[in-house]
Amino acid sequence: MRYLLLHSQPVAALVDDPGSPPSTWLEETEDVRRGGARLRPATDATAATVRVRGGETLVTHGPFAELAEEIAGYDLIEVPDLDRAIEVAAAHPTLHRGAIEIRPVVG
Amino acid sequence: MMPPADDALRTAFTDEWGRVVAAVIARTGDWALAEECAQDAFAVAAERWAVDGVPERPGAWLTTVARRRAIDRLRRSGVEGRALAALSADRTDDREPDEIPDDRLRLVFACCHPALPMDARVALTLRTLCGLEVAEIARAFGVSEGAMAKRLVRARQRIAHTGIPFRIPTGSALDTRVDGVLTVLYLLFTEGYTPSAGPDATRSDLSGEAIRLAALLTVQLPTHPDARALLALLLLHDARRPARTDGTGALVPLAAQDRTRWDRVRIERGSAELRTAVRQGAAGRYALQAQIALLHDEARDAGATDWPRIAALYERLVLVDPSPQAVLARAVAVAAAHGPDAGLAVLDEVRAHPQLAGDHYLPATEAELLRTAGRLGAAADAYRRALGLVRTAPERAHLEQRLAGLDAG
Numbered sequence: 001m002r003y004l005l006l007h008s009q010p011v012a013a014l015v016d017d018p019g020s021p022p023s024t025w026l027e028e029t030e031d032v033r034r035g036g037a038r039l040r041p042a043t044d045a046t047a048a049t050v051r052v053r054g055g056e057t058l059v060t061h062g063p064f065a066e067l068a069e070e071i072a073g074y075d076l077i078e079v080p081d082l083d084r085a086i087e088v089a090a091a092h093p094t095l096h097r098g099a100i101e102i103r104p105v106v107g
Numbered sequence: 108m109m110p111p112a113d114d115a116l117r118t119a120f121t122d123e124w125g126r127v128v129a130a131v132i133a134r135t136g137d138w139a140l141a142e143e144c145a146q147d148a149f150a151v152a153a154e155r156w157a158v159d160g161v162p163e164r165p166g167a168w169l170t171t172v173a174r175r176r177a178i179d180r181l182r183r184s185g186v187e188g189r190a191l192a193a194l195s196a197d198r199t200d201d202r203e204p205d206e207i208p209d210d211r212l213r214l215v216f217a218c219c220h221p222a223l224p225m226d227a228r229v230a231l232t233l234r235t236l237c238g239l240e241v242a243e244i245a246r247a248f249g250v251s252e253g254a255m256a257k258r259l260v261r262a263r264q265r266i267a268h269t270g271i272p273f274r275i276p277t278g279s280a281l282d283t284r285v286d287g288v289l290t291v292l293y294l295l296f297t298e299g300y301t302p303s304a305g306p307d308a309t310r311s312d313l314s315g316e317a318i319r320l321a322a323l324l325t326v327q328l329p330t331h332p333d334a335r336a337l338l339a340l341l342l343l344h345d346a347r348r349p350a351r352t353d354g355t356g357a358l359v360p361l362a363a364q365d366r367t368r369w370d371r372v373r374i375e376r377g378s379a380e381l382r383t384a385v386r387q388g389a390a391g392r393y394a395l396q397a398q399i400a401l402l403h404d405e406a407r408d409a410g411a412t413d414w415p416r417i418a419a420l421y422e423r424l425v426l427v428d429p430s431p432q433a434v435l436a437r438a439v440a441v442a443a444a445h446g447p448d449a450g451l452a453v454l455d456e457v458r459a460h461p462q463l464a465g466d467h468y469l470p471a472t473e474a475e476l477l478r479t480a481g482r483l484g485a486a487a488d489a490y491r492r493a494l495g496l497v498r499t500a501p502e503r504a505h506l507e508q509r510l511a512g513l514d515a516g
Contacts, residue, residue: 083271
């Protein structure tokens, strides 16, 4: 099964310390990862949100929801089951101050 | 399915339902199918055993029938591939009973997976492991049968969609996952800690199911101290059940219970399990609660209760389990050991706790202590506040009686 790991980090923490690449984790999970990347912090106003309402395209700066946490990155993994996905996610070094949402990919 | 009239069938149901369901899930990964096939197997048994007699190995017989049904249903629905091959190829049921793998432990961990919401874990455990009817489970939790059926369907979908595996957790995850299972069993037990009404409600004895499952856990995980400590706790607590209500169904407080009605066999068994658990290193909240329960169970009468030791155990308990419920219990013990004012001081620590806000337990406890302290006006206020929050009839009756008792002087 494929799962998307959405790395959520507190906004304030990202501004102070974007963090270095988790090289150990990347090495250890190389065989289960199918893709992934860090994202530029949304608070740098590098995020743009698009909606279409009433036929009109609306673009706003910033993330779609102003929250205390934002998506800092993602990883797509392929593992046999949820417990294995949890193991992979739990080993990520940023988890002491953030969270990882695990979403099964359809199909 | 109608409740089986025949004793052997009833025993087989209690002993084998979970095992049969687990066996079919293990081979097909299909929870709904497993239940249907188990139901089919018991229906066939109800017909055939009356005529052919009870088989020597009921579990093996039932599992074989369930497997065959699973193969039939999968073929009819056109499912090819591994599931079918796995079912047909498995010769397990030809082996001796001891060699048939017991997949119930895998089922327990799957039902209690943290990715399932708590109410789903409880419902799934009762349905797939214990074989309770959906209507029974719904009744036990005060929801409609339709709502409970939906809850179960959603839970099974969730298992399939999120990929919750059917296996025993390994490595560092095992302890946390066992703790999760124990939480579900503890919840089951406390939900069921009221007597069932009527002869046909014996299968709704949630406390009994919780004890059965806790016992299963200690058999499957014999060196796990917390599982054994929980079993001890449940046995020691359940031993008092015969004295907990009077003939009218009204609640009898611990101090007033007729201790000759306590189940001494359960107390003995619970005491033995606790000894073993402690020897194995159990020192957490279940072990502490079990030790407290044992001190109550061993007291000849209420006056002989070793309250100072119980209060000391609660001191340790609130360190590992800082739930407001534990603090309430501690307040009662401290009051019994050192006087009501000491107990009220403990209550002050949790007065504003949000977790206690919606329940009657805090004002009820407070009322008891105030009553004991002779502050009857304040006690009456507290009883009234408790009555405004209480949710079950027996507890309401008990509080009303207490309040009336104040007025009578």
